[in-house]
Amino acid sequence: GENVEQHPSTLSVQEGDSAVIKCTYSDSASNYFPWYKQELGKGPQLIIDIRSNVGEKKDQRIAVTLNKTAKHFSLHITETQPEDSAVYFCAASKQTGGFKTIFGAGTRLFVKA
Amino acid sequence: DSGVTQTPKHLITATGQRVTLRCSPRSGDLSVYWYQQSLDQGLQFLIQYYNGEERAKGNILERFSAQQFPDLHSELNLSSLELGDSALYFCASSEGTSGKGEQFFGPGTRLTVL
Numbered sequence: 001g002e003n004v005e006q007h008p009s010t011l012s013v014q015e016g017d018s019a020v021i022k023c024t025y026s027d028s029a030s031n032y033f034p035w036y037k038q039e040l041g042k043g044p045q046l047i048i049d050i051r052s053n054v055g056e057k058k059d060q061r062i063a064v065t066l067n068k069t070a071k072h073f074s075l076h077i078t079e080t081q082p083e084d085s086a087v088y089f090c091a092a093s094k095q096t097g098g099f100k101t102i103f104g105a106g107t108r109l110f111v112k113a
Numbered sequence: 114d115s116g117v118t119q120t121p122k123h124l125i126t127a128t129g130q131r132v133t134l135r136c137s138p139r140s141g142d143l144s145v146y147w148y149q150q151s152l153d154q155g156l157q158f159l160i161q162y163y164n165g166e167e168r169a170k171g172n173i174l175e176r177f178s179a180q181q182f183p184d185l186h187s188e189l190n191l192s193s194l195e196l197g198d199s200a201l202y203f204c205a206s207s208e209g210t211s212g213k214g215e216q217f218f219g220p221g222t223r224l225t226v227l
Contacts, residue, residue: 034215034216036218041220042220042221043115043117043203043205043218043219043220043221044156044203044218045115045218046215046216046217049215089155089156096169097168097169098144098161098163098167098168098169098170099144099146099161099168099169099207100158100161100169100170100171101146101158101216102158103148103155103156103157103158104155105155106155106156
């Protein structure tokens with residue numbers, strides 16, 4: 001069935017270091033790949049997204065890369081700050097008349113000051 | 114604040130009961146999505162409505178149903194509740210159905226089934 005695998009499940013970095021989270025999806029029909037940040041007690045919030053016709057996208061300290069052939073996509077956060085500490089989810093979406101999104105299991109990121 | 118509201122924030126009920134969760138999308142958004150977030154299952158897509166019509170279905174149990182009303186608010190009905198239904202239920206909204214816009218998530222309803 002449709003699946004998104006996300007690694008690692010937990011990531012601890014020192015402030016100022018980079019963090020990388022990797023995801024793999026199974027459904028080749030997926031064409032939209034959002035990344036969400038979820039802070040404690042809140043709903044997920046979109047931080048960056050990429051579409052299947054683009055290989056890389058950057059927004060300040062956050063970048064996402066997509067390898068459609070390998071069905072891999074990754075989130076890169078540079079110059080991490082303590083406020084980046086949260087749970088990050090990758091997702092793969094496809095249009096099916098509506099819009100179906102499959103989420104990864106999440107990565108808990110700790111940024112140590 | 115995403116602009117998506119969900120009520121109630123917390124709900125405690127017993128097995129076998131039925132509950133209704135309510136969601137109001139952001140102003141102007143026509144699509145509403147429901148998700149279940151549990152510790153062992155992660156964030157699971159349940160169902161999407163667009164302008165009152167069901168558009169996409171995920172892993173939604175037959176005991177669960179949803180609808181979107183003419184004013185675009187949506188309700189998720191959960192019946193014959195089981196202990197395993199305890200979870201956070203999120204509603205999200207987006208402008209259209211094509212996925213060109215991001216989904217904005219509400220703060221969630223925490224359901225506890227005792």
